[in-house]
Amino acid sequence: MKPATTVRQELESYLRRAELTLQQFSEISGINPGTISAMLSGYRQISIHNLDLITEGMGLKQGSLYEIYLEECLRGVPMHWRRLGPFIRRCAELDKLECLERLVQAVADRLSYMPLLYETAEQFFREGKRAAAVLLYQCVAECEKYQHSERLALSRYRLFTIHLGEDQEENLRAAVLFEDYVDRLDEGIQLDAVKDLADVYASLHQWDRVQSLAKKLEQKAAIQYHHRVNRKWKRAMDEGASRPELFYLLYSYLLKANVCDARQEYARALEYVALYRGGALHGTGVESEDERRVVEQFQEWGQANAYLYRLMSGEVQVLGDYAEYVAANTQEIVPAMYRILLAANRFELNVDHLLDRFRAHLTYKERSCRFGQYNAQIVADQYVRYLSELAHYYFALGGMRWGSGGFLKEWSWP
Numbered sequence: 439m440k441p442a443t444t445v446r447q448e449l450e451s452y453l454r455r456a457e458l459t460l461q462q463f464s465e466i467s468g469i470n471p472g473t474i475s476a477m478l479s480g481y482r483q484i485s486i487h488n489l490d491l492i493t494e495g496m497g498l499k500q501g502s503l504y505e506i507y508l509e510e511c512l513r514g515v516p517m518h519w520r521r522l523g524p525f526i527r528r529c530a531e532l533d534k535l536e537c538l539e540r541l542v543q544a545v546a547d548r549l550s551y552m553p554l555l556y557e558t559a560e561q562f563f564r565e566g567k568r569a570a571a572v573l574l575y576q577c578v579a580e581c582e583k584y585q586h587s588e589r590l591a592l593s594r595y596r597l598f599t600i601h602l603g604e605d606q607e608e609n610l611r612a613a614v615l616f617e618d619y620v621d622r623l624d625e626g627i628q629l630d631a632v633k634d635l636a637d638v639y640a641s642l643h644q645w646d647r648v649q650s651l652a653k654k655l656e657q658k659a660a661i662q663y664h665h666r667v668n669r670k671w672k673r674a675m676d677e678g679a680s681r682p683e684l685f686y687l688l689y690s691y692l693l694k695a696n697v698c699d700a701r702q703e704y705a706r707a708l709e710y711v712a713l714y715r716g717g718a719l720h721g722t723g724v725e726s727e728d729e730r731r732v733v734e735q736f737q738e739w740g741q742a743n744a745y746l747y748r749l750m751s752g753e754v755q756v757l758g759d760y761a762e763y764v765a766a767n768t769q770e771i772v773p774a775m776y777r778i779l780l781a782a783n784r785f786e787l788n789v790d791h792l793l794d795r796f797r798a799h800l801t802y803k804e805r806s807c808r809f810g811q812y813n814a815q816i817v818a819d820q821y822v823r824y825l826s827e828l829a830h831y832y833f834a835l836g837g838m839r840w841g842s843g844g845f846l847k848e849w850s851w852p
Contacts, residue, residue, distance in 0.1 A: 444510045445484055445492065445503055446477065452496050467495030486524040501532040508537055512544055519554055526555075530562055530570035538570060542577045552578050556589050559596070568600050575600075591622035595631055602815065606642060609815060613638045626679040628658055629686040634813075636693050641815035649697045656690035663687050685732045688714040692736070695743065704751035708744060715740030742770060749781050757781070761792055769806065771799040776824035779831050789831075800824070 453463060460478075464471040469491050476482035484492070484507070493503050507525075511517055517525070522545065529538035545551050559574035575593040582590040598616035602609050613635055620631050636651040663683035679686065695710035714736045745760035757778070764774040775796060782789045793800070802821045805812045 443506070445489060445507050446480065448503060448506060449474075449492055449496070450478060463495055467491045469495070483521070485521065486528050490528070501528070501534050501537075504529065504532075504534050504537045508541055512540075517545075519551065522551070523554065523558065526558055526574075530567045533569075535569055535573065539573050542573055546577050546581055549581060552581055553589065556593065559593070563596055563600075572597060572600055586622065588622060588624060591619040592627070594619040595623060595627070599634060602638065604818065606815070609638050610642055625658070625662065629655065629662070629679040629683070630681075632658065633686060633689060637813040637816060640693070640696060641813065641819045643700065645697045645700045648693055652690045652693035652697065655686055655693065659683055659686035659690060682726065682728045682732055684729050688732065688736045692739065692743075695747075699747065699750070702750070704747040707747045711740045711744050711747065715744075738767070742767070742774070746774070746777050750777065750784075752785065754781070754785055754787060757787070757789075761795075765795070768799050771796050772802075772805075772824055773820045775800060776820055776827055779824065779827035783827060783830050783834065793828075 452458075453460075458466075460471045460474050463469075464474060467474075469488055473482065473488070477484050477488065486507075489503060489507055490500060493500060504525075511521075511525075522541070526538060526541060529535070529541065542555065545555075555574045556578045559571045559578065562568070562571035562574065575596050579590055579593040579597065582593075594616050598612050601612040616631075617635060620628060620635070623631055632651055632655045636648050636655065639645075639647040639651065662679075663686075666683060691710045691714040695707040695714070698704070698707035698710065716733070716737065742760075742763055745756050745763060748756045749760055760774070760778070764770055775792065778789055778792060781787060802818075804814070805817050
C-alpha cells in the first residue's frame with residue numbers, strides 16, 4: 439500500500455484502522471462531522487486549528503503532523519497569511535523550529551509578507567520565544583538587506599541582542615555585524631543600541647571602541663535630552679528608548695570614566711564622575727520620577743567610583759570608607775573586591791579582613807540595579823578578574839597569608 443503523504447490520507451488510514459465513523463471521530467475530536475467530510479473530500483482546506491484537533495483525536499503528540507502538513511502546503515497553492523500566521527505561531531509554541539525554518543524559507547521570496555513576519559518576530563521576542571524570533575528576523579534581514587529600512591535595522595538589532603552569550607568571540611562577531619545598522623534605527627532606539635554595543639566592547643576591553651561609542655552616545659543623548667527639556671521635542675518618551683534620555687547622557691560619562699580607569703588615568707576619571715554625579719545637570723531641571731531615579735542611581739555609582747579611583751591612584755586611606763559603602767550595597771561586592779584586590783596587589787595591602795567579611799557574597803551571580811539587570815558579559819568578566827586577582831593575592835605568598843589577627847592562615851576558595 440502506498441504510504442500516506444497528506445493529512446487527509448493519514449486521517450483516512452487512521453479511521454480505517456480504528457474502525458471509526460465520521461460521527462464517532464467528531465465526538466472524539468470536537469470537529470463537526472460535515473467539516474471532517476469536507477476536509478476528507480478535499481472541498482475544504484485544513485486549518486491549523488483543525489489540524490491540532492485531528493492530531494489530538496488520533497492520539498498523537500501535538501505537532502506530529504506538521505511536517506506532512508507543511509509538505510502538502512508547499513506542493514499546493516501558496517498559503518495566505520490567514521493560514522500562514524497561525525501555522526508560524528503554533529510551530530513556535532511547540533518548538534517545531536525545523537518546520538518553522540522551512541516554512542519561513544518557503545515564503546522568503548514574497549516581500550509583501552516581510553512586514554507581517556517582522557511583527558510576528560517582535561511578538562515572539564516580547565514573549566521570550568527567542569529561537570523562533572531569530573528565524574523570522576534572519577529572514578527579514580536577508581530579504582530586505584538592500585532596502586535600507588528601519589525594519590531591517592531593527593531585525594539586525596534584535597539578532598545582535600539575542601546572540602549575545604558566554605562566547606566572547608561570538609559576541610564580538612555579533613557586535614561587528616550589527617554596528618553598521620545603528621544609525622538606521624529610530625532616534626530613541628539608537629540610544630539603547632549604542633549603549634548595548636559599548637557594553638559589549640567594554641566586556642572585551644576594546645577601550646578605543648568604547649571611547650568612540652561613548653562620544654556618540656553623549657552626542658545623541660544630549661540632543662534628545664535638551665530638546666525635550668526645552669519643550670522642542672514633542673515625542674512621547676516611551677516611543678523609543680527604554681529609559682529616560684537623561685540616563686544615556688550620564689551613562690556616556692560613566693563609559694568615559696571607565697575608559698580612563700582602564701588607561702589608569704584616574705584624575706581624568708574623577709572628572710567624569712563629577713559630571714555624572716550631577717555636574718552635567720547644572721542649569722537643567724529633573725522633572726519626572728524616572729529622572730529622579732536616574733540621578734539617584736548615578737549618584738550612588740559616582741560615590742562608589744570616586745572611592746575606587748582614589749584608591750587606585752594610591753590614596754589607600756579611603757579603603758575603609760570604600761569597604762563600608764560596599765557593605766551597604768551587596769550587589770557591588772564582587773566588582774568592588776576585584777578592584778580592592780587589584781589595589782592590594784599593587785600597593786602590598788592586607789585585605790584578609792575584607793575577604794572574610796564579604797565571603798558569603800563572593801560567588802558568581804547576576805546583578806541588577808534600579809534599571810534592571812547588568813550586562814551579563816560585564817558581570818562575568820568582572821567575576822573572572824576577581825578570581826584572577828584573588829589567586830594573585832594568595833599565590834604571591836605561596837598560598838599562605840597572615841591574617842589580620844597575626845595568625846598564619848591557609849587560603850580556600852570562597
